Amino acid sequence: MDNTTDSTWDSLPVKLNEGILQTLEELKFTHMTPVQSACIPLFMSNKDVAAEAVTGSGKTLAFVIPIIELLLKREEKLKKMQVGALVITPTRELALQISEVMEQFIHKFPQFTQILLIGGTNPIEDVEKFKDQGANIVIATPGRLEDMFRRKADGLDLASAADRLLDMGFEASLNTILSYLPKQRRTGLFSATQTQELEKLVRAGLRNPVRITVKEKGVAATAIQKTPARLSNYYTICKSEDKFNNLVAFLRQHKHEKQLVFFSTCACVEYYGRALETLVKKVTVHCIHGKMKHKRNKIFADFRALKSAFVHRCGRTARIGNQGNALVFLLPMEETYVNFLSINQKCPLQKMPPIGDVVDVLPKVKAMSLADRAMFDRGMRAFVSYVQAYAKHECSLIFRIKDLDFASLARGFALLRLPKMPELRGKTFPDFTETTVDTETIRYKDKNREKQRRKMLQEKDKTPLPKKNFTKNKAWSKQKNKKERRKKMSAKRKHDEGSDVDDEDMNELLNDTRLLKKLKKGQISEEDFEKQITSGPKSKHKTDGPSHGSSDEA
Numbered sequence: 224m225d226n227t228t229d230s231t232w233d234s235l236p237v238k239l240n241e242g243i244l245q246t247l248e249e250l251k252f253t254h255m256t257p258v259q260s261a262c263i264p265l266f267m268s269n270k271d272v273a274a275e276a277v278t279g280s281g282k283t284l285a286f287v288i289p290i291i292e293l294l295l296k297r298e299e300k301l302k303k304m305q306v307g308a309l310v311i312t313p314t315r316e317l318a319l320q321i322s323e324v325m326e327q328f329i330h331k332f333p334q335f336t337q338i339l340l341i342g343g344t345n346p347i348e349d350v351e352k353f354k355d356q357g358a359n360i361v362i363a364t365p366g367r368l369e370d371m372f373r374r375k376a377d378g379l380d381l382a383s384a385a386d387r388l389l390d391m392g393f394e395a396s397l398n399t400i401l402s403y404l405p406k407q408r409r410t411g412l413f414s415a416t417q418t419q420e421l422e423k424l425v426r427a428g429l430r431n432p433v434r435i436t437v438k439e440k441g442v443a444a445t446a447i448q449k450t451p452a453r454l455s456n457y458y459t460i461c462k463s464e465d466k467f468n469n470l471v472a473f474l475r476q477h478k479h480e481k482q483l484v485f486f487s488t489c490a491c492v493e494y495y496g497r498a499l500e501t502l503v504k505k506v507t508v509h510c511i512h513g514k515m516k517h518k519r520n521k522i523f524a525d526f527r528a529l530k531s532a533f534v535h536r537c538g539r540t541a542r543i544g545n546q547g548n549a550l551v552f553l554l555p556m557e558e559t560y561v562n563f564l565s566i567n568q569k570c571p572l573q574k575m576p577p578i579g580d581v582v583d584v585l586p587k588v589k590a591m592s593l594a595d596r597a598m599f600d601r602g603m604r605a606f607v608s609y610v611q612a613y614a615k616h617e618c619s620l621i622f623r624i625k626d627l628d629f630a631s632l633a634r635g636f637a638l639l640r641l642p643k644m645p646e647l648r649g650k651t652f653p654d655f656t657e658t659t660v661d662t663e664t665i666r667y668k669d670k671n672r673e674k675q676r677r678k679m680l681q682e683k684d685k686t687p688l689p690k691k692n693f694t695k696n697k698a699w700s701k702q703k704n705k706k707e708r709r710k711k712m713s714a715k716r717k718h719d720e721g722s723d724v725d726d727e728d729m730n731e732l733l734n735d736t737r738l739l740k741k742l743k744k745g746q747i748s749e750e751d752f753e754k755q756i757t758s759g760p761k762s763k764h765k766t767d768g769p770s771h772g773s774s775d776e777a
């Protein structure tokens with residue numbers, strides 16, 4: 224094992240429980256990894272620990288083992304519903320993985336129970352499960368945990384005896400969670416990278432923590448690598464409009480490997496995921512993103528169960544002993560990001576030779592949008608979300624929204640037309656050709672949805688437009704009258720001291736409003752409305768032309 228130290232488990236200052244040693248032997252984990260040899264003794268001597276170690280470096284056991292050891296050391300035995308340890312992690316997937324590792328180790332200790340509290344299931348079921356099976360170790364995501372804390376009324380008092388680890392990114396709920404935890408506790412914080420947010424959390428949740436930074440074995444202290452040694456990172460440069468074509472070509476050439484494809488937003492996953500299902504034949508595509516409520520856990524389990532080699536993106540990838548590759552698609556103007564990653568994040572990327580056999584699949588994606596309005600909607604949403612995410616990129620010096628080629632991007636998203644959004648307002652895009660098809664005519668494949676859309680369109684047609692639009696089609700001469708009358712009204716206002724509108728004007732205004740209301744209720748026809756509203760001056764200011772005054776207020 225490349226990433227382990229020379230130290231075996233029995234070299235620890237405090238001997239580990241026999242049950243734990245047996246499991247380690249069964250797993251053939253003979254030596255500790257650096258993060259394990261640093262953290263385990265610290266927890267065992269009752270210290271708080273803030274550890275930063277690369278992904279795949281064995282952080283899970285660095286807290287799972289001490290959790291069990293500390294629970295075993297308790298003088299008072301834990302009652303069934305008494306929480307002795309709490310593990311909080313940012314994602315459901317990570318929670319699931321941790322609970323699997325925990326399970327491997329606690330099955331030798333039947334006195335302990337664990338419960339997984341993650342989203343995607345009914346919280347009531349979790350409450351029932353908790354009451355029924357109890358749980359000494361809770362592994363949770365922050366949202367669900369906060370929800371459970373608040374259920375004190377249901378007879379569940381998680382807060383009374385909770386303990387342990389925190390993770391990043393959910394500051395608000397983590398602070399709430401911290402407020403529920405007992406002051407007397409051991410706390411550890413494990414992360415792959417150090418951020419300011421995390422630092423705040425260390426200060427808020429840990430007491431005089433010992434800080435551990437683990438560099439990979441054999442890597443000089445000056446060039447700490449934050450990605451696992453067995454993960455090779457590649458990048459390729461292509462224009463916005465070529466990105467998806469390149470991705471499809473790459474996936475078609477790597478059909479027999481398991482891949483994780485990351486997009487920048489949930490909406491992009493929804494859109495491109497559907498397109499990939501159609502375009503990369505004989506491959507199962509699972510879409511998974513944060514806005515999915517229910518299916519997420521199952522999809523993740525299905526994906527993990529697939530048997531094939533691995534090609535993955537950095538992050539949850541090259542585990543100890545496993546090989547992983549990552550490939551990132553960058554725009555020409557984003558190439559400086561490679562330097563940034565190499566210097567700031569200690570994450571070097573190698574340039575990959577251009578992908579061969581790239582074919583233009585975008586017309587097929589367009590055809591999908593033309594065939595189903597749901598796909599058309601997805602494309603529009605994906606584009607908008609991408610632009611918004613780009614605008615918010617934390618590295619805005621490199622990812623410059625103002626330099627983004629929207630026309631090329633829209634072509635790459637296979638859009639039929641550009642959406643209306645503030646970022647595009649007032650700009651023209653001669654390099655983007657809209658479809659000649661009226662996109663309003665694109666139908667939903669789903670019959671009910673289409674029926675509903677038609678109904679809504681009809682209703683929209685029926686709804687009277689604001690009065691100013693009614694006058695839009697009026698004879699120009701009348702419109703001119705109106706303009707002049709408005710001008711005079713405003714001149715009159717300037718003369719009038721006190722009230723802007725005199726009684727008669729006010730009456731007219733009220734009368735016009737009444738007419739409009741009648742029209743909206745269908746009590747008069749549009750024709751009658753037009754007639755009455757323009758039917759000669761009632762005003763004392765006869766020179767003003769047809770009575771008016773309510774057009775904008777209506």
Ligand SMILES: Nc1ncnc2c1ncn2[C@@H]1O[C@H](COP(=O)(O)OP(=O)(O)OP(=O)(O)O)[C@@H](O)[C@H]1O
Pocket residue numbers: 224227251252253254255256259276277278279280281282283284414415538539540542543
């Ligand atoms: N001492 C060890 N010897 C051999 N393999 C180990 C050892 N400790 C952990 N592993 C294995 O290494 C892999 C990575 O460990 P783990 O998931 O804990 O990494 P991690 O640091 O938590 O990564 P991440 O940041 O991605 O969550 C796992 O497959 C685990 O079973």
